Amino acid sequence: MPPPSFPPLTGNRLVLATIALSLATFMNVLDTTIANVALTTIAGDLGVSVSQGTWIITSFGVSNAIAVPLTGWLVGRIGQLRLFLSAVVLFVVLSLLCGLSTNLESLLAFRCLQGLVAGPMVPLSQALLLQCYPKAKAGMAIALWSMTTTVAPVMGPVLGGWLTDNVSWPWIFYINGPIGLIAAWLTFVTLKGRESATRTLPIDTIGLALLVLWVGATQIMLDKGKELDWFNSSTIMALAIIAVVTFTFFLIWELTQKHPIVDLTLFKGRNFTTGTIAITLGYAVFFGNLVVIPMWLQSVMGYTATWAGLVTAPIGFFSLLLSPLIGRTIHKVDPRLFASFAFFIFAVCSFWRSTFSPDVALWDIAASHLLQGFAMATFFIALTTVILSGLDQQRIPAASGLYNFMRIMAGSFAASVWTTLWENGATRHHAYLTESVTAYSAPTAHFEAGLGALGLTTGQIYGIINAEIGRQSLILSITDLFWLSGLLFLVLIGLIWLSHPVRRETRPAKDDRNR
The missing domain is CATH 4.10.860 (DNA Excision Repair, Uvrb; Chain A)
Incomplete structure (x- = not known):
């Protein structure tokens, strides 16, 4: 059955609908990263290890990904507007329960449920927003929607760090209350009467x-x-x-x-396949780094949760500034060029970070994230355009659900893989570095003599040496990850050019195809 056809919105109603749907998407995506910088604090309060604390992120991501393919069936049974409003309200309720959790088990249970109700929100917000705009401005609609999906993961660590340091970690969940309720109310007011038809569907x-x-x-x-x-x-x-x-x-x-439950025949289309693989792998590498960088800043570089968030915040500057411009020009320029530019900038930033030393300045870290904002401005918009190009209108909801499922799932997997690679790499580097710390090493003997002159015992001296080796090992390991990230981003440039060129009309106002 084709999606419902409603006349485009205009004036204040269009503005408010855009704000409402963007707020809901922002709240949803924010929760994928807002706990990143609070993991150490949450783990300490709940009496678990930091590695167990990462389950707070992955449990949400996995359940979120699983729920995305159910969106089409749920829309048929409930209606897309009712489903979206229900998901937003339930998300708020479960956020409150997450904040009230007193042990890891209950927190993980509520995070799983939160991820399940969050699943339909992202594809539905995209679909509802596209119905509010004329087809000639579909690129602008996607650009506005993409701004929230690019800025929210960046704002998460900033907001999460500030709330953790200055209030308490439960407020990283409580903050969803006012955002979600405002989004639900505005959506109901502006989109009332634009409900899709319901029907009985097999599951x-x-x-x-x-x-x-x-x-x-x-x-x-x-x-x-x-x-x-x-x-x-x-x-x-x-x-x-x-x-x-x-x-x-x-x-x-x-x-x-x-x-x-998942329409795998979509992979018969070359653009869908190449675009989906590119956005899945690209987002996985991006999100993996987004998880480990705050952990590195806090556990190795001595940053507080607030500063760990602030130093990564500049990534959102150019993303916010350039996304509307990209949306206005995406139908005029081959989106593969934008995607290649995004992956190239991602690679440059990764290689730059691989040169960071233990005394790297805060401004250098922030500058690398500022440059990455150029890539974030084009990443989602360009690849979404490639993925959806050439598809019939009735297949777009299924395509949106499938590629979002793969992207979210890959981000969740990457959070575990990247932290594991970082820890394993640190263990390997620690073994290499300790080979040089012997009784016959002149630097070691000189260092021992200096600390011994301060009155430290042999056990204390070797404890300090081991702690410094551990710190250096973690730095060497994360620079290895940055090198790996850079190489993967360069490989993805070649992948995106396996897709067909996206056809463009000379008169977009008469374009009847969804971009």
């Missing part, structure tokens, strides 16, 4: 069960891998087998079903 229960199993098993394996010594653990082996087997059956089942 692919087996496909959904297989999806939950393979995504859940994979995420638990990534989260618990280091703690259980990876494949030396029977638990990790069992999870890996479950993930592989259920994923294989999932692919077979979805390709043979009349009403699949």
